[in-house]
Structure formats: C-alpha cells, structure tokens
Amino acid sequence: MHHYERLQKKLDQPPVGAPESEEFLEILKLLFLEDEVELALHLDFQLKKLGDIAAQAGVSAEEALEKLEAMANRGSLLAKKVEGEYAYALLPNYPGLFEYPVMKGMDEAKGKRLAELWHAYYMKYMAAELAAAKPPWLRVFPSEQALEEGEEEVEILPYEKASEMMGKAQSIALAKCPFRIVGQNCEKPLQVCLSFDGAARFLIEREMAREISLQQANKILDEAEDAGLVHAGSNNMQNLLFLCNCCPCCCHFMKLLTEHGYDQGIATSSYRAQTDDEKCTGCGICAEERCPVKAIEMVSDKARIDHKRCIGCGLCVTTCPDDALQMVKREDYQPPPANVKVLAEEVVTHKKLKQ
Ligand code: SF4
Ligand code: SF4
Structure with a gap:
C-alpha cells in the first residue's frame, strides 16, 4: 500500500473520521510532500516527542525535526512543546487538516485545487461523517x-454565554474563516474565527492566526452579529476550543442544516425565539433577512417560527x-458534555453502537 493510502487509513479513526476517497488522497498529496509522508506515518493523534519519532522512523533527530517543522508550519500537523521538547501529532480533518492549511495560506493555484477537492470530499463523504457525531x-x-x-x-x-467562556481563556487567537475562504459563497466578514488556549498558541506560533485581547474578541462577536453570523463553538461546558462565526452558505457545519437536511448537525442553544x-x-x-436556517415564515403578515428548526441564535x-x-x-434542552474529551468519548461510543 502506498504511503498516502496508509496515512488516510491512520486518519480515518474515530471520533472524526476521514473516509477513503480519491479526493482525500489528492488532498493529502497537497498537504504532505512525498519525502515527508513516511515520517508522518509514525505519528498518532496523541502528541509524540521528536526523539521517539526519529527513533521509530530510523532517521536522525535533525532530519526528523526539519520535516516535522515544515509540516507543522504548513498546518498539516499539530506541534507543541512537552517538557521542553517539541512533540507532534496528526490532526483530524476538523478542526485541523481542513482549516489550518487554509488559515496559513498557500499559492493561488494550490489553494484553488484544495478548495475544489475539499468541496467534493465534503459533499460525497464528510457531510455524512460530521452529521454522524452525536452529540454534535x-x-x-x-x-x-x-x-x-x-x-x-x-x-x-x-x-451559555460566549463572552463568559472566552473570559476564561489565557490566549485568544483570531484567524480568517477557512470555510468562507474555500466556499466563496458570500461576502460576510472573514476575520472572525476565534481559537483559545492550546489551539490558539499553536496557531499564533505558526502564523496562522494573530493574538487578540478579550475586549477585541468581544468586539468581533458584536460585528459578527451585525453581519448576521451565528456564533457556534465546541459543544462542551468547560474551556472552549474554538468559537466560529458562521454563515449558512459556506460553513460545513451550518450546511448540514441548511443544505443536507441533518436537522441536528449542530446543537441548538438552550433558547428558542418566540x-x-x-x-x-x-x-x-x-x-427574509435574518434567520440563517429559514425557521421563520410569514403567514397572513405575521412571523411564524418553526421551533424545531430554530437553532436559538x-x-x-x-x-x-x-x-x-x-x-x-427551550423545554427539551440537553446540556452539553463537560469537556472536549468527554464529547469525543460520547461521539465514539455512539458511532460504535451504530455499527
Ligand atoms: S428563528 Fe431561531 S434560528 Fe432563526 S434567527 Fe431567530 S433564533 Fe435564530
Ligand atoms: S415585526 Fe414581525 S415580521 Fe418584522 S422582524 Fe419583527 S417579528 Fe419579524
């Protein structure tokens, strides 16, 4: 089996998944160079120290460092310092391989091809894969x-308060929304993608995002609301991982609701409009202008809300x-899992039960 096919198999693990397809193999070829991909096969989703990776791959630490750094700088791998030594991990498709290379930016021809491939891959496989996550x-x-x-x-x-959740973060990073860069279906603001703490530090260090203050982050939320964007963050109670400001036409998660009929592709807030x-x-x-999921219709000149469709934005x-x-x-609201780890465990359990 070719190295890229082996990498696809490694990435196709719960909780997120990366189903096999020609498009995804071509995406991997754009994100991992031929002389890097073999080294990437020695990584997992858990961080592994440079020395261990080099020993397993049978290469010098210098050679491993050079290649791992190149991949991390491109947004194809996660990198973090552990006990003073660099450690690296594979990234899932979301948040990770889809978003980070786009946030980093690339030459126009490559970016255009990557956008076409992600669009095709999402339509054929990833929309169903993302929608299969329970809880969302x-x-x-x-x-x-x-x-x-x-x-x-x-x-x-x-x-339930984005401002309060953001206030707990030690670091906040602001990047351009990769979904709107790739989707190009609207002209809503681009600089609205917020990450926190570990993810934020990685993105700032690798120049995919810039550090901002809490005050600036709150201003971004106000501007996003004015522009009709929906705040959607990681579905857990403690420590936000990211907070997106989503449009219904480019965001792969919002499109689960607006284009693919997965009504529960995103968890609602604990509220609904009345x-x-x-x-x-x-x-x-x-x-006509504000509801992003078409939950309101006008009947005899009165607004009528479909409460099942309303996401509580x-x-x-x-x-x-x-x-x-x-x-x-909302009467039937289920609170989110405590943290990202519990969320991922619940998704894995649900997927296993469905098999
Ligand atoms: S009806 Fe619900 S989903 Fe639509 S804009 Fe109002 S709160 Fe948001
Ligand atoms: S007045 Fe009625 S139709 Fe106009 S925005 Fe308010 S609820 Fe909607």
Missing part, C-alpha cells in the same frame, strides 16, 4: 444582546423593529 461537534451560542432584550427574565448559565403577534407588524425582516430578535421577538428557554 458544535453548539450555537445565543446573541447576548438578544437574551437581554426580552420582557421575560431568562436565566443565563455561565456556559413571537408576539400583537406587536408584529409583518415587516418580514426576520424571515437570536439573530432575529436583535433586528426586529417592533420588539415582537424574544428568546425563551
């Missing part, structure tokens, strides 16, 4: 402004000119 990888964070606007007092738990018929004047802004609430919308608690 991402959850929606409601607009905090929307939560404050209602007449009813709503209890907001700390993990209308007040007395106040609604039938302007149609919420249905709050984007409709903040622009209703007549205060006819508010957020209310």
Whole structure:
C-alpha cells in the first residue's frame, strides 16, 4: 500500500473520521510532500516527542525535526512543546487538516485545487461523517444582546454565554474563516474565527492566526452579529476550543442544516425565539433577512417560527423593529458534555453502537 493510502487509513479513526476517497488522497498529496509522508506515518493523534519519532522512523533527530517543522508550519500537523521538547501529532480533518492549511495560506493555484477537492470530499463523504457525531461537534451560542432584550427574565448559565467562556481563556487567537475562504459563497466578514488556549498558541506560533485581547474578541462577536453570523463553538461546558462565526452558505457545519437536511448537525442553544403577534407588524425582516436556517415564515403578515428548526441564535430578535421577538428557554434542552474529551468519548461510543 502506498504511503498516502496508509496515512488516510491512520486518519480515518474515530471520533472524526476521514473516509477513503480519491479526493482525500489528492488532498493529502497537497498537504504532505512525498519525502515527508513516511515520517508522518509514525505519528498518532496523541502528541509524540521528536526523539521517539526519529527513533521509530530510523532517521536522525535533525532530519526528523526539519520535516516535522515544515509540516507543522504548513498546518498539516499539530506541534507543541512537552517538557521542553517539541512533540507532534496528526490532526483530524476538523478542526485541523481542513482549516489550518487554509488559515496559513498557500499559492493561488494550490489553494484553488484544495478548495475544489475539499468541496467534493465534503459533499460525497464528510457531510455524512460530521452529521454522524452525536452529540454534535458544535453548539450555537445565543446573541447576548438578544437574551437581554426580552420582557421575560431568562436565566443565563455561565456556559451559555460566549463572552463568559472566552473570559476564561489565557490566549485568544483570531484567524480568517477557512470555510468562507474555500466556499466563496458570500461576502460576510472573514476575520472572525476565534481559537483559545492550546489551539490558539499553536496557531499564533505558526502564523496562522494573530493574538487578540478579550475586549477585541468581544468586539468581533458584536460585528459578527451585525453581519448576521451565528456564533457556534465546541459543544462542551468547560474551556472552549474554538468559537466560529458562521454563515449558512459556506460553513460545513451550518450546511448540514441548511443544505443536507441533518436537522441536528449542530446543537441548538438552550433558547428558542418566540413571537408576539400583537406587536408584529409583518415587516418580514426576520424571515427574509435574518434567520440563517429559514425557521421563520410569514403567514397572513405575521412571523411564524418553526421551533424545531430554530437553532436559538437570536439573530432575529436583535433586528426586529417592533420588539415582537424574544428568546425563551427551550423545554427539551440537553446540556452539553463537560469537556472536549468527554464529547469525543460520547461521539465514539455512539458511532460504535451504530455499527
Ligand atoms: S422582524 Fe419583527 S415585526 Fe418584522 S415580521 Fe419579524 S417579528 Fe414581525
Ligand atoms: S428563528 Fe432563526 S434567527 Fe431567530 S433564533 Fe431561531 S434560528 Fe435564530
């Protein structure tokens, strides 16, 4: 078996998966050079120290370091210092092989080909693979402004507030949204992709993102809301890994809902929108301009919300000119797993049960 095929098999492991396909093999050929791929086969998803990798591969530490650094700098591998020594790990497809090389940037022809390949691969295989994750990888964070606007007092738990979750991070990184760079289906803002702590430090160190303050991150969230983008972060209670600001036309996770019919491809927030018929004047802004998942339709000049479709983003609430919308608690809400590790374990267990 060729080295690239062996690498594909290594990457096709739960929890995320990387199904075999011609497109994915070509993606790997763009992300790993021929003289690097053999070394990458000695890595796993857990960090492994440089000395151990070199010994296993039977090459000098200098040779291993040069190749591993080249791959990490390109966003094809994860790198982190462990006890003063560099350690490396394979990256899953999301977040990792799809996003990081695009954040880093590459020459135009290669970037164009990579975008075509990811699009084809996502349509054929990865959309179903991502949708198979139970619980979903991402959850929606409601607009905090929307939560404050209602007449009813709503209890907001700390993990439900993006600003509070971001406030716990030691490092925050800002990058361009790789989904919009690849998708090119809209002109929504690009500089809105936030990562935290370990992921943030890796992206900053490898020049895929820049460090920003909490104040700047909160400003990004406000601008994203104005532009009609949905906040969606890792679906766990403690320590956010990332916080995306998603459009329904480019984001591979939002498209599960908007194009592929996987209604539960992203976890909703713990809220849903509710209308007040007395106040609604039938302007149609919420249905036509704001709701990213088409959960609102106008019936006899009144906004009607499909509560099953509503993801609880709050984007409709903040622009209703007549205060006819508010957020209310969702009755059937299931809180997210405690942390990313538990989330991944639950996804693996669910996938095994389905086999
Ligand atoms: S934006 Fe407000 S007033 Fe306009 S249709 Fe929607 S709920 Fe009614
Ligand atoms: S109705 Fe649409 S815009 Fe309003 S909260 Fe639900 S999903 Fe968001």
